Every structure is written in C-alpha cells, then in structure tokens.
Amino acid sequence: xxxxxxxxxxxxxxxxxxxxxxxxxxxxxxxxxxxxxxxxxxxxxxxxxxxxxxxxxxxxxxxxxxxxxxxxxxxxxxxxxxxxxxxxxxxxxxxxxxxxxxxxxxxxxxxxxxxxxxxxxxxxxxxxxxxxxxxxxxxxxxxxxxxxxxxxxxxxxxxxxxxxxxxxxxxxxxxxxxxxxxxxxxxxxxxxxxxxxxxxxxxxxxxxxxxxxxxxxxxxxxxxxxxxxxxxxxxxxxxxxxxxxxxxxxxxxxxxxxxxxxxxxxxxxxxxxxxxxxxxxxxxxxxxxxxxxxxxxxxxxxxxxxxxxxxxxxxxxxxxxxxxxxxxxxxxxxxxxxxxxxxxxxxxxxxxxxxxxxxxxxxxxxxxxxxxxxxxxxxxxxxxx
Amino acid sequence: xxxxxxxxxxxxxxxxxxxxxxxxxxxxxxxxxxxxxxxxxxxxxxxxxxxxxxxxxxxxxxxxxxxxxxxxxxxxxxxxxxxxxxxxxxxxxxxxxxxxxxxxxxxxxxxxxxxxxxxxxxxxxxxxxxxxxxxxxxxxxxxxxxxxxxxxxxxxxxxxxxxxxxxxxxxxxxxxxxxxxxxxxxxxxxxxxxxxxxxxxxxxxxxxxxxxxxxxxxxxxxxxxxxxxxxxxxxxxxxxxxxxxxxxxxxxxxxxxxxxxxxxxxxxxxxxxxxxxxxxxxxxxxxxxxxxxxxxxxxxxxxxxxxxxxxxxxxxxxxxxxxxxxxxxxxxxxxxxxxxxxxxxxxxxxxxxxxxxxxxxxxxxxxxxxxxxxxxxxxxxxxxx
Numbered sequence: 001x002x003x004x005x006x007x008x009x010x011x012x013x014x015x016x017x018x019x020x021x022x023x024x025x026x027x028x029x030x031x032x033x034x035x036x037x038x039x040x041x042x043x044x045x046x047x048x049x050x051x052x053x054x055x056x057x058x059x060x061x062x063x064x065x066x067x068x069x070x071x072x073x074x075x076x077x078x079x080x081x082x083x084x085x086x087x088x089x090x091x092x093x094x095x096x097x098x099x100x101x102x103x104x105x106x107x108x109x110x111x112x113x114x115x116x117x118x119x120x121x122x123x124x125x126x127x128x129x130x131x132x133x134x135x136x137x138x139x140x141x142x143x144x145x146x147x148x149x150x151x152x153x154x155x156x157x158x159x160x161x162x163x164x165x166x167x168x169x170x171x172x173x174x175x176x177x178x179x180x181x182x183x184x185x186x187x188x189x190x191x192x193x194x195x196x197x198x199x200x201x202x203x204x205x206x207x208x209x210x211x212x213x214x215x216x217x218x219x220x221x222x223x224x225x226x227x228x229x230x231x232x233x234x235x236x237x238x239x240x241x242x243x244x245x246x247x248x249x250x251x252x253x254x255x256x257x258x259x260x261x262x263x264x265x266x267x268x269x270x271x272x273x274x275x276x277x278x279x280x281x282x283x284x285x286x287x288x289x290x291x292x293x294x295x296x297x298x299x300x301x302x303x304x305x306x307x308x309x310x311x312x313x314x315x316x317x318x319x320x321x322x323x324x325x326x327x328x329x330x331x332x333x334x335x336x337x338x339x340x341x342x343x344x345x346x347x348x349x350x351x352x353x354x355x356x357x358x359x360x361x362x363x364x365x366x367x368x369x370x371x372x373x374x375x376x377x378x379x380x381x382x383x384x385x
Numbered sequence: 386x387x388x389x390x391x392x393x394x395x396x397x398x399x400x401x402x403x404x405x406x407x408x409x410x411x412x413x414x415x416x417x418x419x420x421x422x423x424x425x426x427x428x429x430x431x432x433x434x435x436x437x438x439x440x441x442x443x444x445x446x447x448x449x450x451x452x453x454x455x456x457x458x459x460x461x462x463x464x465x466x467x468x469x470x471x472x473x474x475x476x477x478x479x480x481x482x483x484x485x486x487x488x489x490x491x492x493x494x495x496x497x498x499x500x501x502x503x504x505x506x507x508x509x510x511x512x513x514x515x516x517x518x519x520x521x522x523x524x525x526x527x528x529x530x531x532x533x534x535x536x537x538x539x540x541x542x543x544x545x546x547x548x549x550x551x552x553x554x555x556x557x558x559x560x561x562x563x564x565x566x567x568x569x570x571x572x573x574x575x576x577x578x579x580x581x582x583x584x585x586x587x588x589x590x591x592x593x594x595x596x597x598x599x600x601x602x603x604x605x606x607x608x609x610x611x612x613x614x615x616x617x618x619x620x621x622x623x624x625x626x627x628x629x630x631x632x633x634x635x636x637x638x639x640x641x642x643x644x645x646x647x648x649x650x651x652x653x654x655x656x657x658x659x660x661x662x663x664x665x666x667x668x669x670x671x672x673x674x675x676x677x678x679x680x681x682x683x684x685x686x687x688x689x690x691x692x693x694x695x696x697x698x699x700x701x702x703x704x705x706x707x708x709x710x711x712x713x714x715x716x717x718x719x720x721x722x723x724x725x726x727x728x729x730x731x732x733x734x735x736x737x738x739x740x741x742x743x744x745x746x747x748x749x750x751x752x753x754x755x756x757x758x759x760x761x762x763x764x765x766x767x768x769x770x
Binding site for chain 2: 275
C-alpha cells in the first residue's frame with residue numbers, strides 16, 4: 001500500500017463507464033483520489049458523486065441555467081471547463097468516458113499535457129486518430145484503452161517486443177445475431193436495447209446491435225496499436241468471454257478471456273502495470289467451462305460493419321463523417337423516427353455524399369462532423385418521405 | 386541480423402523434438418551454431434546430423450561397440466559425455482530433448498553451469514524439480530519450457546509482474562476421448578499410437594492416450610511456474626489449438642493459441658525474447674476459425690491423471706516413482722506384454738508400495754527410480770499371472 005495515490009479526473013462520470021469507474025475507485029479507494037468530475041447530463045447523480053468523492057474540480061455541460069449553477073455552487077468544488085480539467089498539473093490519469101465527439105477537446109488537451117489517458121471514448125480516436133496519436137507521441141502522453149476489446153489486445157501485447165501481425169477483434173454479434181434477415185427492418189427500440197452479454201449505454205448498445213460498434217473498434221484498434229486496418233479481423237463470438245486476440249509474427253496467437261464486466265478493463269487501465277487481487281470479480285468458472293463459439297460476421301445482414309471498415313480504410317474525414325452520421329441515425333432510431341435498417345442506409349448515403357479531406361486538421365474534422373450531422377438529418381427526412 | 390549467433394548443444398538430437406529442433410535451426414541457420422549433438426540411439430541419423438551441422442562435440446550413448454566408435458571417430462568431432470557437453474563454456478543454450486531420466490545428469494550439469502536450458506524433457510523436472518529449480522536459482526540458470534503447454538503458459542505470463550492465480554493446462558484428450566469406457570482394456574498399440582493432433586515419440590504418445598502425460602505436465606508446471614498443484618487445472622480441448630491458459634489475480638485470463646506444431650514452442654524458446662517472422666508455419670486460419678471445444682477430464686476413464694496429480698501433491702520421491710513405473714508400464718504395453726488399462730494398474734500398485742522420502746537427495750531420487758522400475762516389472766508379472 002506504499003504506492004503513490006493516483007489522482008484521477010473522470011470525464012463523463014454519470015454515464016455507464018463513468019459510474020463503473022467510480023465503482024472501481026470505491027473498491028480501491030486508498031489507491032485513488034478523484035480530483036475532478038465532469039458530466040454532460042444527470043446533474044443529480046453528478047452532485048451525489050461530488051459529495052461522495054469530494055473532487056476539487058467539477059464540470060457540468062448544461063450549467064447554463066440558474067438551478068444547475070446553484071446546485072454546482074453548493075458543492076464546494078471549483079468549476080473548470082473540460083479541457084482545463086483534463087490538463088491540470090495535479091491530475092495523473094484522465095479517464096475519458098464522455099460520449100460522442102464532446103470529449104475530443106479534452107482528449108487533445110490531455111495528450112498535449114502529456115497525461116496518461118484511460119480512453120473509453122471511441123469517437124475521438126475514430127474521428128481524429130491521426131491528430132491524437134501524433135500529439136500523444138510528441139508529448140509523451142500514454143493512451144490506455146478501456147474498451148474490453150482493446151484492453152484485451154493491450155493485455156495480449158503486454159511484454160511483447162514486436163508489433164502484432166494481426167488483431168482479431170471479437171464481437172458478441174448483439175441481440176440480432178440469429179434474427180431472420182428479412183425481419184431486421186421491424187426491430188424495435190426495446191429489442192435493440194436488450195444486449196445479450198453487456199450492460200452499456202443506449203447509443204453503444206444500438207451500435208452493438210448493428211455491428212457499427214465493432215466497425216468503430218476496428219478503426220480505434222488501427223490507431224491504438226498502429227496496425228493497418230487490413231490486418232484487423234472481426235470474429236463473432238456470442239459468449240463474450242474471449243475479448244479479442246492477437247497473432248504474432250511467429251504464428252502464435254494470444255487471447256484474453258474473462259467474464260463480460262467493464263470493471264475489469266477499467267481496473268486494468270487504472271492499476272496498470274499491476275493486476276490487483278479482485279474479489280468483486282470472480283474468475284471464469286473453469287469447472288463448468290463451456291465451448292467457445294466463433295463465426296464469421298454476416299456483413300450482408302450487418303452492413304454497418306463494412307461501412308465502418310471502408311470509411312476507416314479511406315481515412316481522412318470519412319471516419320468523422322461515419323461517427324456523426326451514425327450518431328444522428330441512432331438518435332433518430334431511439335426516438336422511433338427511423339427503422340433499424342435505416343441506420344446503415346442513412347450512414348451509407350451520407351458517406352457517399354461526402355467530399356473527403358485527406359490529412360485533415362482539427363477544424364476540417366469538426367466541419368465534417370457538422371456537415372455529416374446535418375446531411376444525416378436531411379437524408380433521414382428524405383428516407384421518411 | 387546483427388544479433389549474436391547462439392551456440393546450441395542439442396541433447397537427444399535423433400528423437401522427435403531433437404529433429405524438429407534441427408528443423409528450426411536449419412530455417413534460422415544464421416542465428417544458430419550447433420556446437421554439440423548427443424543421441425541415445427539412431428547412430429545413422431546422428432552421423433547425418435553431424436555431417437550437416439558440423440558440431441565440435443558429439444555424444445552417443447551406445448558407443449560401447451567398435452562399429453559405433455568407428456562411425457563416431459570418422460566424424461571429425463570430439464566425443465564428450467552428456468554432462469560435459471551441457472556445461473561447456475562455449476554453449477549458450479542447452480536443448481534437453483532426451484527421454485526419461487537419462488538427461489537428468491545433463492540438466493543438473495547445465496543448471497549448475499548457469500546455462501539457459503530449453504527443456505523438452507519432462508521426467509527430470511517431475512522427478513527432481515525441487516533440486517533442479519533450487520540449483521537454477523542459485524546459479525542464475527534459466528529454464529525455458531519447450532513443451533507446447535508450458536510454452537503457452539510462459540507466453541501468457543510474458544510481461545506480467547504478478548504470479549498467476551491459476552494455470553489451466555489443456556489436454557487434447559488423446560485418441561480415446563470418446564472411446565467406450567468398457568472397451569478401454571482392449572486398446573491395441575496401433576490404436577494408442579494414432580494421436581489425433583500431435584506427432585510425437587511413442588512413449589509420450591501413449592502417455593497422451595492415458596492422460597499420464599497431462600499429469601506429468603501438471604507437476605512440471607508446478608516447478609516451472611512455482612505454483613501449487615492445487616492451482617493447476619486440467620481442461621480437455623480436443624482440437625489442440627489453445628495450448629494452455631493462465632488466470633491472473635484480477636480475474637482476467639490469457640490463452641495461447643496456434644496450430645499444433647512443436648516447431649513453434651521450440652522456436653519460441655530458441656529465439657526468446659524475439660518472435661521471428663515464420664513463413665514455414667502459417668497462423669491459424671481465421672477465415673475458417675471454428676468453435677473451441679472444452680470439457681472436464683474423465684478421471685474414471687483416465688486414472689493416470691489422478692495418479693500423477695496425487696503423486697505430485699505428495700511430493701518427495703513419489704513423482705520419480707510415478708515416472709519410472711509409467712515408463713516401464715508403457716514399455717511393456719508397447720511390447721504387447723500388458724494391456725492399455727494395465728498401465729495405470731501397474732503405476733498405482735507401485736505407488737502404493739512406495740515408502741516416500743521427503744526432501745530427497747539426488748541419490749534418493751535415483752534409488753527410488755531404480756526401485757520403481759524393478760517393482761513395476763514385478764507388479765506387471767503378477768498382473769499377468
């Protein structure tokens with residue numbers, strides 16, 4: 001217990017990953033001090049968290065009304081913008097658990113400040129991977145993955161000196177893996193939100209159901225592990241026990257396995273390079289260990305996966321457009337404005353209309369994001385007509 | 386290619402692992418120089434190997450006849466006893482691929498000389514694990530596993546700072562996994578030698594069929610990875626793709642996967658800490674990756690597994706007795722003197738008759754080995770009556 005207390009800024013504390021991060025901190029409270037909490041919504045929960053973890057700094061995105069300002073003022077925390085919180089001197093680890101591109105500025109601020117970043121936000125890296133990784137290298141910032149798949153890859157690469165020959169990202173396949181293809185267009189929101197193995201936020205749960213999530217993860221893996229997208233392979237593994245695999249130059253491969261519980265990769269990132277005994281999370285039940293099922297993804301039934309991989313290969317502003325169009329389309333689906341199979345239709349149409357900017361600047365990416373959101377809305381409207 | 390050439394002494398060069406080791410050396414010839422070759426049988430092959438690899442030193446166990454002496458003399462190599470070859474100054478890595486306890490003296494000589502040892506011989510470690518590992522630690526010798534299972538564990542532990550919480554040794558289950566239990570006593574030698582996934586020597590192939598091999602590996606794992614036998618679990622995995630798994634303190638586990646080809650673990654041990662590109666051995670066929678099957682071992686049908694684990698837990702001279710009795714019993718089976726199910730019967734009876742010596746000296750171990758061989762022969766005779 002003589003180890004230095006790690007000081008954490010948690011961005012996106014009221015979301016699914018944010019709350020589970022605080023579970024981990026609670027379980028290992030002597031090792032961590034929460035110095036900053038930031039949330040985009042759920043003021044009530046943010047205030048409860050602030051009372052429990054007594055951070056010095058707080059940020060709430062919707063503090064443009066008096067009630068919110070009063071609630072924040074009552075907390076005895078200093079209000080700080082996201083970017084500033086992510087780059088404060090007294091922060092050792094910035095956990096980025098915000099959703100969408102809202103966290104991009106904070107990610108960039110953190111890498112520029114040379115921080116260690118536990119990254120649970122996919123979109124920043126998908127949209128601006130080239131910029132983020134270049135800045136991270138320049139400023140000796142470390143990006144530690146929190147996604148279960150990328151944590152698995154990172155764990156498999158641990159201690160290895162050579163880069164991987166191939167990465168095998170596993171996908172649960174979501175709730176519609178065995179659903180009749182001809183009924184995909186009648187999938188309801190309730191059905192799409194019932195993920196068979198993972199408990200997650202709504203957006204990522206729908207992305208898991210369309211396999212867009214896996215496509216985004218392919219692009220994320222490309223940046224996190226500096227590997228060509230061609231060498232990232234997706235395999236469907238319905239049980240979500242093998243979280244991903246890595247193949248090495250000599251033909252040997254490694255896989256990481258565990259119960260599907262996000263607290264494990266969160267914990268791994270926060271306590272790295274240690275692995276602490278974990279009584280909250282039992283190991284796999286080896287006495288009842290069952291067969292591990294694998295199959296190839298059905299890209300006809302799940303076109304989002306191919307759309308994402310194609311956008312990733314094209315690069316430039318395409319991945320940003322992919323993310324933005326998907327976010328809009330999923331939002332419309334969740335509000336029952338479009339059907340489940342309209343999600344890839346909208347994304348595809350937006351991608352087709354896009355004029356790529358290769359080697360984009362941050363402004364180019366933000367402009368592409370804005371354009372894609374608008375175009376996605378228009379496209380959705382034209383589909384509904 | 387600027388790396389230092391590793392100078393290898395290969396003990397047991399004409400056996401299955403020995404020949405595959407030379408395959409690896411042939412493929413990576415610039416990185417290795419074979420300085421010594423030793424064999425216990427197959428003089429013709431030894432001479433061919435000596436002509437191809439031009440070692441400085443040679444050893445042949447059966448050189449007590451003129452023809453053998455003449456053949457060796459014609460080779461332009463210096464004859465050296467096994468122990469001396471294993472400890473020569475100019476040797477960087479000693480590959481121990483001898484069978485049975487014949488290599489024990491050489492293993493001890495190598496650890497005492499502080500060598501790096503690529504160990505493919507199970508029996509030395511099973512019988513004298515406490516002595517070998519203590520000497521290795523004292524003399525800063527490194528023991529690198531060559532067995533596919535232990536190589537897998539070693540690969541999974543790569544870069545990890547904490548000891549494993551559990552080791553999961555996988556077993557193919559051998560050719561009789563689904564064989565009717567009531568017909569086990571009529572298994573022929575030809576049937577027992579037809580292993581479904583691995584090409585190996587006769588003794589180890591029969592040991593795989595009885596699961597004795599897995600039991601010996603449990604004891605081996607105990608010494609190689611300093612883990613209580615209670616924390617080593619055996620799982621049957623018929624495809625032999627997952628070569629073993631390791632569970633860590635945090636509830637995460639890693640597995641190593643590859644095609645079943647002994648050249649991979651041999652190569653890994655010889656080139657460690659590097660992994661060299663390997664065009665001879667393709668990776669797994671991810672485009673046709675199938676389900677991985679796992680089941681619990683049937684200890685009623687395969688009593689050798691429990692006998693070995695029990696002997697390992699008792700410790701002392703029991704593991705040496707286990708090895709020796711098994712070697713005699715398998716030898717008798719291969720010569721069709723006893724039946725397949727007589728193998729565990731003989732081993733069990735010998736173990737039951739044994740008076741244990743705890744914390745045995747090398748002499749105690751050799752005496753127990755001798756006693757067990759004699760007692761196994763007597764026991765087999767009494768079974769046949």
